[in-house]
Amino acid sequence: MHKSLKNIINIISILIGIWFISFNFNEWLCLTMQRHQLIQLPAMLLIGFMTGYTYRKNIKPDQTITICILILTIFSIIFWMIPRSIDLAVINEKFNRIMHFNMLIAGFFLYPVLSKTVPEIKIVFLGMMASMLMAGGITLKTYNLLLCSSFTIEQQKQTGLILILVGITLYFFTIFIFLRGLKPEELKEKVNLNDSIHTQ
């Protein structure tokens, strides 16, 4: 009873989230580049991620599928950062829905895949995401040309700056994951060292 109630609440929360981001506030979120790129896109990814977290036990991908999903996730994010895709997502409603659905699906598989994969792949994935965000941010910030016809150059530069900051934060997070991954090995080494001292 409890489990099914929890499931229903989860599904309702997810649907409400999708409705707010993709329908109710869609027009408002498409008004500026910051809202579109820094709120709407990550929000859909986050809703997908939370859905994936909820149903993580039902998804058990093997190593090959994991790598494929990570490739597709990176590709999806690259695709929706291309100025032409951004423009079409703002101008064309159908294209906008495709973007939301794509982000939702990408986020959905992200948690089960990342939680079950080896730290090396996690680090490579996060490192690539951080680099990608920084590169995208630098492009938007430094270009004095309007890249997206749906927005203004000021919005483009502000979005670029925030993307750089997000990329740097993610980069530090990657370093944290990397160091955390190293810790058990160091501990093991210390234990082995202590054991060898005691046996002597």
Place this chain on the structure above:
Amino acid sequence: MFKKIFIPILTLSLCLLLLNFWTLGFSSFTVFSYTLKKAGVIPRPFPPIQLIDQDSNIFQIKDKKKYKLVNFVYLNCPFVCHKVNNQLEQIYHKLDNETVPSRLEFITVSFDQENDDLQRIIRYRKYFGDNISGWSFALPYHYDQKSFDAFLSKLGIWKYKIPSTGLINHSIYIFLIDTDNNIIKVFDPARDTNETIISEIKACIKV
């Protein structure tokens, strides 16, 4: 083992293939460059259009049997269009009298049919001085918005009116058209310097 390597490589290849298709061979990442590239490689014919200039002369671009430098603006533009026209003004004055107007004509076309009319373009032209013979400011003549938009996309110009602000974001390319009505060069004033544009014009006209 084969499956383990093959499937991720296949996935990556499909992603790259789609990106390649989407950006016309990793060369057009914005709607501006995509529309221009999609319109076709140059040299290609300048699509037919009837215009009316500041002196109420009705003409077609192809009827002018000389080289033409054509750009598109709208007069309510807050910044970019005027910057491009200022750049064109500098180019105009740097070219010698033998080139403009006898061999080359400048044509600036407004694509804001809602707000720009003959009176406005006459007033606007005066900002560039009285002695600018060989530089026409024109409007599309008897075109509804839909057919004019079709002309623009055929030409390779992207135009989008932002609903919330009314601003028109558009391509700022400058087209050099030869005597046979072929587009032979496309300049991007945001990237090409005046010197580059002038030297390319001179090279084309001499040939």
